[in-house]
Amino acid sequence: MEIMQVENVLKSVYLEIISNQLNANISSVLAKVEYTSNDIYGKEIIVPLIINNKDYLFKSEIKTIYGNIEISDKAVRCLNASSFVNLLNSEVENMLKYTMLHISNAFYDEDKKPKYFNENETYNILKLNGLKYLFDENEKYLYGVDREKNKDILPVIKKVKEFNWNEILQIIDENNDEINFMICSPATKRAYMDYQTEMRQNINVQENGYFKNILFQNLIPIETNINISDNEIYLINTNDFKFHQLCDWKWLENYDHRILKQCYGKPVYNARLVKYGDYICHYPNKQIKIIKE
DSSP: OOHHHHHHHIIIIIHHHHHHHHHHSSOHHHHHSEEEOTTEETTEEEEEEEETTEEEEEEEEOEEEEEEEEEEHHHHHHSOHHHHHHHHHHHHHHHHHHHHHHHHHHHHSOOOOOTTSOTTSOOOOOOOOOHHHHHOTTOSEETTEETTTOGGGSOEEEEESSOOHHHHHHHHHHHOTTOOEEEEOHHHHHHHHHHHHHTTOOOOEEEETTEEEEEETTTEEEEEOTTSOTTEEEEEOGGGEEEEESSSOEEOOOTTSOOOEEOTTSSEEEEEEEEEEEEEESOGGGOEEEEEO
16 A cells, blocks of 8 residues: 555544444543633633632643554555554554553543553553543642632532442532533442442442443442542542543644655654643532542
C-alpha cells in the first residue's frame, strides 16, 4: 500500500471508530460527561457561573491529549492489503489502550507511569482537572478561584470512622439528592456486595452504554477504579461536569495536510491523534467525597 492510501484509511475509516471509543468506552462515568465547544477563548476555558447567588469565572488552560500510531516503512510497502489491515488494527488497539489509560488516570487520580508499562517506551504524563484536583484541599485555586476565600464553591468532604451504607445515603440526601454515580475502589465495591449478601438483599445491575454497574441501594451506579483508595468514596453528578473542547479528536496534520510523518533517522512513520480541552465541574459544591479515617 502507498502512504496516501494509508492516510486515507486513517482519516475516512478509523477516525470515527477511534473517536467513538475514546469518547464512550473509557468508563461509565466519563461516557456520561457532556462534550461542548462553548466557553473556549484562545488557549483558555472561561466559564461564567452563578453559585449560591454569587458570580464566578472558572478558568483553565486547554490541555493537549494525544495518542500515537507508528507504522514501519517496510509494512507499508511490502505487506498485502489483508496483512496490513491486521497490523493497522493492532497499532490502533495499542494506541487506544494507552490513550484510555492516560485519560482514566488523569481523571480519577493523577496520571503516572504504570508499574507494568514497558520501560523502553515513553510515557507522557497527562494533567487534567479530575477528581483529585477537584477535592484537593492543598490546591490553592479551584479553576482559578481562591479556595480559601470562596468556600461556598468547595465540594463536600465528610470524614467517617467506617463506611456505613445507610449513613452514606443520609449524606447524599442532606447534600445532593441528584448524585448519579458512586466511585470507589474494587475492594470497597466488594465490601458493599458482601454486605448486601449478608442482609439477603438483591444486587441489581444497570447497563450504561458499554458498561454494566451494580447499583448502590438499588439507586446509584457504582463505578470502580484502581486509582481510588480503599478509604475513599466519591459521590458525583456527571451532569455537573463538562469537557470543554476546541474540537473532537482529529489527526494532526502538517502544512500540506499530511498526517503520516517519517521519524527522523528511522524507517518508521508516525501519526498523532489529538484533542484539545479539559474537564470543568460547573457545580463543585454539589460533589461529595467520603473519607474513612
